[in-house]
Amino acid sequence: MNEPLLLHEETLKCPVCGNETYKVQLYLYEIPAEGKILIMVGECSSCGYRHRDVFPAEYKSPVRIELKVETEEDLETFVFRSSSADVELPELGIEVMAGALYQGVITTVRGLLETFLTGLGSNCGQKCDEIKEAMEGKKKFTLIIKDPSGLSYVLNRKVAVTPL
Numbered sequence: 407m408n409e410p411l412l413l414h415e416e417t418l419k420c421p422v423c424g425n426e427t428y429k430v431q432l433y434l435y436e437i438p439a440e441g442k443i444l445i446m447v448g449e450c451s452s453c454g455y456r457h458r459d460v461f462p463a464e465y466k467s468p469v470r471i472e473l474k475v476e477t478e479e480d481l482e483t484f485v486f487r488s489s490s491a492d493v494e495l496p497e498l499g500i501e502v503m504a505g506a507l508y509q510g511v512i513t514t515v516r517g518l519l520e521t522f523l524t525g526l527g528s529n530c531g532q533k534c535d536e537i538k539e540a541m542e543g544k545k546k547f548t549l550i551i552k553d554p555s556g557l558s559y560v561l562n563r564k565v566a567v568t569p570l
């Protein structure tokens with residue numbers, strides 16, 4: 407049996423206690439005859455909260471991943487953005503090309519919005535207001551990730567995955 411391959415590891419804000427002690431690990435695991443799966447393991451060293459989730463991981467080639475972000479749960483969706491991924495949020499007028507990022511990053515959809523908000527600075531007016539509304543779940547939007555490496559993942563069963 408193959409060993410799970412650790413793709414990425416990152417410490418995030420815990421969804422339960424709010425401390426920055428929630429360690430998330432993303433593993434790629436190959437099951438003979440069934441194919442590849444992604445296992446996400448999260449554990450908080452402060453409050454002991456644990457979460458584990460499994461997703462199919464069949465993308466090996468250039469891929470376009472689309473998620474309609476409509477609920478609070480969608481905002482908490484984990485995203486692994488590889489260093490070659492472009493990110494677009496058309497309703498929010500955001501387009502971020504690969505290259506701004508030197509390594510992959512695990513975040514949530516909300517965390518991604520927060521990064522964009524920080525990047526835009528404090529005086530971006532209406533655009534920032536829209537991003538804040540989106541972070542609070544008051545505005546629906548679409549997250550699109552285009553990744554020529556096929557290594558990005560959006561861990562939500564609603565995603566639409568198409569070849570790039």
Ligand SMILES: [Zn+2]
Nearest residue numbers: 420423450453
């Ligand atoms: Zn915690």
